[in-house]
Amino acid sequence: GAVVSQHPSRVICKSGTSVKIECRSLDFQATTMFWYRQFPKQSLMLMATSNEGSKATYEQGVEKDKFLINHASLTLSTLTVTSAHPEDSSFYICSAGRGGEQYFGPGTRLTVT
Amino acid sequence: DQQVKQNSPSLSVQEGRISILNCDYTNSMFDYFLWYKKYPAEGPTFLISISSIKDKNEDGRFTVFLNKSAKHLSLHIVPSQPGDSAVYFCAASAPPSGTYKYIFGTGTRLKVLA
Numbered sequence: 145g146a147v148v149s150q151h152p153s154r155v156i157c158k159s160g161t162s163v164k165i166e167c168r169s170l171d172f173q174a175t176t177m178f179w180y181r182q183f184p185k186q187s188l189m190l191m192a193t194s195n196e197g198s199k200a201t202y203e204q205g206v207e208k209d210k211f212l213i214n215h216a217s218l219t220l221s222t223l224t225v226t227s228a229h230p231e232d233s234s235f236y237i238c239s240a241g242r243g244g245e246q247y248f249g250p251g252t253r254l255t256v257t
Numbered sequence: 258d259q260q261v262k263q264n265s266p267s268l269s270v271q272e273g274r275i276s277i278l279n280c281d282y283t284n285s286m287f288d289y290f291l292w293y294k295k296y297p298a299e300g301p302t303f304l305i306s307i308s309s310i311k312d313k314n315e316d317g318r319f320t321v322f323l324n325k326s327a328k329h330l331s332l333h334i335v336p337s338q339p340g341d342s343a344v345y346f347c348a349a350s351a352p353p354s355g356t357y358k359y360i361f362g363t364g365t366r367l368k369v370l371a
Binding site: 148150176178180185186187188190193235237239241244245246247248249250251253 | 266289291293298299300301302303306346357358359360361362363364
Protein backbone atom coordinates (compact mmCIF):
# COMPACT_ATOMS: atom_id res chain seq x y z
CA GLY A 145 0.00 0.00 0.00
CA ALA A 146 0.85 3.73 0.11
CA VAL A 147 1.19 4.36 -3.59
CA VAL A 148 1.27 7.91 -4.90
CA SER A 149 0.98 8.72 -8.57
CA GLN A 150 1.66 11.88 -10.52
CA HIS A 151 0.45 12.94 -13.91
CA PRO A 152 1.93 13.83 -16.28
CA SER A 153 5.40 12.41 -15.84
CA ARG A 154 6.85 14.86 -18.34
CA VAL A 155 5.45 18.02 -19.86
CA ILE A 156 6.81 20.64 -22.20
CA CYS A 157 5.00 23.92 -22.45
CA LYS A 158 5.55 27.32 -23.97
CA SER A 159 6.44 30.34 -21.93
CA GLY A 160 3.34 32.15 -20.70
CA THR A 161 1.07 29.13 -20.60
CA SER A 162 -0.19 27.28 -17.52
CA VAL A 163 0.44 23.67 -16.61
CA LYS A 164 -1.46 21.48 -14.17
CA ILE A 165 0.17 18.57 -12.37
CA GLU A 166 -1.94 16.00 -10.53
CA CYS A 167 -0.95 14.05 -7.45
CA ARG A 168 -3.05 11.11 -6.35
CA SER A 169 -2.85 8.76 -3.39
CA LEU A 170 -4.03 5.52 -4.96
CA ASP A 171 -4.72 3.26 -2.01
CA PHE A 172 -5.09 5.55 0.96
CA GLN A 173 -6.63 8.85 1.92
CA ALA A 174 -4.31 11.74 2.59
CA THR A 175 -5.46 14.84 4.40
CA THR A 176 -2.03 16.35 3.83
CA MET A 177 0.00 16.38 0.66
CA PHE A 178 3.20 18.21 -0.10
CA TRP A 179 4.68 19.73 -3.21
CA TYR A 180 8.43 19.88 -3.75
CA ARG A 181 10.68 20.96 -6.54
CA GLN A 182 14.16 19.76 -7.16
CA PHE A 183 16.81 21.50 -9.19
CA PRO A 184 19.66 19.43 -10.60
CA LYS A 185 22.02 18.20 -7.89
CA GLN A 186 20.09 20.03 -5.22
CA SER A 187 17.87 19.14 -2.33
CA LEU A 188 14.14 18.70 -2.39
CA MET A 189 12.73 22.12 -1.73
CA LEU A 190 9.35 22.14 -0.04
CA MET A 191 7.07 24.54 -1.86
CA ALA A 192 3.80 24.14 -0.02
CA THR A 193 1.67 21.97 2.18
CA SER A 194 -1.67 21.06 0.69
CA ASN A 195 -4.49 20.46 3.14
CA GLU A 196 -7.74 18.85 2.06
CA GLY A 197 -10.60 21.30 2.20
CA SER A 198 -8.52 24.32 3.10
CA LYS A 199 -5.97 26.67 1.65
CA ALA A 200 -2.45 25.50 1.04
CA THR A 201 0.36 26.70 3.25
CA TYR A 202 3.22 28.08 1.20
CA GLU A 203 6.87 28.17 2.20
CA GLN A 204 8.68 31.46 2.33
CA GLY A 205 9.67 32.71 -1.07
CA VAL A 206 7.14 30.63 -3.00
CA GLU A 207 4.65 32.72 -4.97
CA LYS A 208 1.17 31.48 -4.14
CA ASP A 209 -0.34 33.23 -7.14
CA LYS A 210 2.08 31.51 -9.45
CA PHE A 211 1.89 28.04 -7.98
CA LEU A 212 -1.77 27.34 -7.38
CA ILE A 213 -2.56 24.34 -5.22
CA ASN A 214 -5.95 22.71 -4.90
CA HIS A 215 -6.57 19.74 -2.59
CA ALA A 216 -10.11 18.98 -3.64
CA SER A 217 -10.41 15.49 -2.19
CA LEU A 218 -8.64 13.13 0.15
CA THR A 219 -6.88 11.47 -2.77
CA LEU A 220 -6.10 14.33 -5.13
CA SER A 221 -4.03 17.47 -5.02
CA THR A 222 -3.16 19.58 -8.04
CA LEU A 223 -0.39 22.06 -8.65
CA THR A 224 -0.89 24.59 -11.42
CA VAL A 225 2.10 26.54 -12.61
CA THR A 226 0.62 29.71 -14.03
CA SER A 227 2.24 31.87 -16.69
CA ALA A 228 5.19 29.53 -16.80
CA HIS A 229 8.67 30.85 -17.53
CA PRO A 230 11.83 28.95 -18.44
CA GLU A 231 13.12 29.37 -14.88
CA ASP A 232 10.14 27.30 -13.70
CA SER A 233 11.62 24.32 -15.50
CA SER A 234 12.29 21.77 -12.81
CA PHE A 235 11.40 18.39 -11.39
CA TYR A 236 8.24 18.65 -9.31
CA ILE A 237 7.49 15.95 -6.77
CA CYS A 238 4.46 15.48 -4.59
CA SER A 239 4.08 13.39 -1.48
CA ALA A 240 1.23 12.26 0.73
CA GLY A 241 1.33 11.83 4.45
CA ARG A 242 0.33 8.57 6.06
CA GLY A 243 1.19 7.03 9.41
CA GLY A 244 3.82 9.59 10.24
CA GLU A 245 5.67 9.23 6.97
CA GLN A 246 5.54 10.71 3.53
CA TYR A 247 5.13 8.66 0.40
CA PHE A 248 6.38 10.27 -2.75
CA GLY A 249 5.09 10.31 -6.25
CA PRO A 250 7.38 9.58 -9.20
CA GLY A 251 7.78 13.25 -10.08
CA THR A 252 6.94 15.45 -13.06
CA ARG A 253 9.62 16.92 -15.29
CA LEU A 254 8.46 20.35 -16.46
CA THR A 255 10.28 22.05 -19.29
CA VAL A 256 9.23 25.55 -20.27
CA THR A 257 10.45 26.67 -23.68
CA ASP B 258 19.65 28.54 6.41
CA GLN B 259 20.20 24.84 5.82
CA GLN B 260 18.86 23.08 8.90
CA VAL B 261 19.75 19.64 7.58
CA LYS B 262 23.13 19.18 5.97
CA GLN B 263 24.78 16.40 4.09
CA ASN B 264 28.31 17.59 3.62
CA SER B 265 29.45 14.83 1.31
CA PRO B 266 27.89 15.27 -2.12
CA SER B 267 29.19 11.92 -3.29
CA LEU B 268 30.63 8.65 -2.03
CA SER B 269 32.10 5.63 -3.80
CA VAL B 270 32.28 2.25 -2.12
CA GLN B 271 33.34 -1.18 -3.28
CA GLU B 272 30.65 -3.84 -3.49
CA GLY B 273 30.43 -5.83 -0.28
CA ARG B 274 31.93 -3.08 1.85
CA ILE B 275 30.13 -0.78 4.24
CA SER B 276 28.67 2.53 3.04
CA ILE B 277 28.36 5.25 5.65
CA LEU B 278 26.33 8.32 4.80
CA ASN B 279 26.32 11.22 7.21
CA CYS B 280 23.84 13.94 8.05
CA ASP B 281 24.03 16.87 10.47
CA TYR B 282 21.23 19.06 11.72
CA THR B 283 21.01 22.31 13.60
CA ASN B 284 17.47 22.39 14.98
CA SER B 285 17.35 20.75 18.41
CA MET B 286 13.55 20.51 18.10
CA PHE B 287 13.79 17.82 15.43
CA ASP B 288 12.50 14.58 16.90
CA TYR B 289 12.08 12.29 13.92
CA PHE B 290 14.58 11.49 11.22
CA LEU B 291 14.32 9.59 7.98
CA TRP B 292 16.46 8.41 5.11
CA TYR B 293 15.18 8.31 1.57
CA LYS B 294 16.72 6.84 -1.55
CA LYS B 295 16.23 8.45 -4.92
CA TYR B 296 16.98 7.31 -8.44
CA PRO B 297 17.20 9.85 -11.30
CA ALA B 298 13.83 11.08 -12.58
CA GLU B 299 11.97 9.22 -9.85
CA GLY B 300 10.44 10.20 -6.54
CA PRO B 301 12.25 9.35 -3.30
CA THR B 302 11.48 6.06 -1.60
CA PHE B 303 11.49 5.63 2.14
CA LEU B 304 14.33 3.57 3.58
CA ILE B 305 14.43 3.80 7.33
CA SER B 306 13.56 6.18 10.14
CA ILE B 307 14.46 6.82 13.75
CA SER B 308 12.79 8.64 16.59
CA SER B 309 14.81 10.87 18.86
CA ILE B 310 14.11 8.55 21.79
CA LYS B 311 16.33 5.95 20.14
CA ASP B 312 19.95 5.97 19.09
CA LYS B 313 19.85 3.10 16.65
CA ASN B 314 17.38 1.48 14.31
CA GLU B 315 18.14 -1.47 12.10
CA ASP B 316 16.32 -2.91 9.10
CA GLY B 317 18.12 -5.60 7.17
CA ARG B 318 21.24 -4.16 5.59
CA PHE B 319 20.35 -0.64 6.69
CA THR B 320 21.10 0.82 10.11
CA VAL B 321 20.57 4.39 11.19
CA PHE B 322 22.46 5.82 14.14
CA LEU B 323 21.45 9.00 15.94
CA ASN B 324 23.74 11.07 18.14
CA LYS B 325 21.55 13.76 19.62
CA SER B 326 24.30 15.54 21.50
CA ALA B 327 26.25 15.94 18.28
CA LYS B 328 23.11 16.55 16.21
CA HIS B 329 24.34 13.92 13.83
CA LEU B 330 22.88 10.86 12.21
CA SER B 331 24.33 8.32 9.88
CA LEU B 332 23.09 5.58 7.60
CA HIS B 333 25.11 2.39 7.35
CA ILE B 334 24.58 0.02 4.48
CA VAL B 335 26.30 -3.33 4.80
CA PRO B 336 27.07 -5.11 2.64
CA SER B 337 26.78 -2.53 -0.13
CA GLN B 338 25.36 -3.70 -3.43
CA PRO B 339 25.49 -2.11 -6.91
CA GLY B 340 21.72 -1.64 -6.74
CA ASP B 341 22.25 0.67 -3.78
CA SER B 342 23.76 3.25 -6.12
CA ALA B 343 21.45 6.25 -5.85
CA VAL B 344 21.13 9.61 -4.13
CA TYR B 345 20.36 9.38 -0.44
CA PHE B 346 18.54 12.15 1.38
CA CYS B 347 18.19 12.50 5.11
CA ALA B 348 15.16 14.35 6.42
CA ALA B 349 14.04 15.63 9.78
CA SER B 350 10.82 16.80 11.32
CA ALA B 351 9.83 18.66 14.45
CA PRO B 352 6.70 18.47 16.62
CA PRO B 353 3.77 18.60 16.49
CA SER B 354 3.78 15.01 15.37
CA GLY B 355 1.52 13.97 12.56
CA THR B 356 2.13 17.05 10.50
CA TYR B 357 4.51 15.12 8.23
CA LYS B 358 6.49 18.23 7.31
CA TYR B 359 10.08 17.28 6.63
CA ILE B 360 13.23 19.27 6.02
CA PHE B 361 15.53 17.52 3.58
CA GLY B 362 19.27 17.57 3.29
CA THR B 363 21.05 18.18 0.01
CA GLY B 364 21.68 14.52 -0.68
CA THR B 365 24.69 12.26 -1.09
CA ARG B 366 25.22 10.36 -4.30
CA LEU B 367 26.35 6.84 -3.50
CA LYS B 368 28.09 4.77 -6.12
CA VAL B 369 28.73 1.13 -5.33
CA LEU B 370 31.42 -0.30 -7.54
CA ALA B 371 31.13 -3.90 -8.67
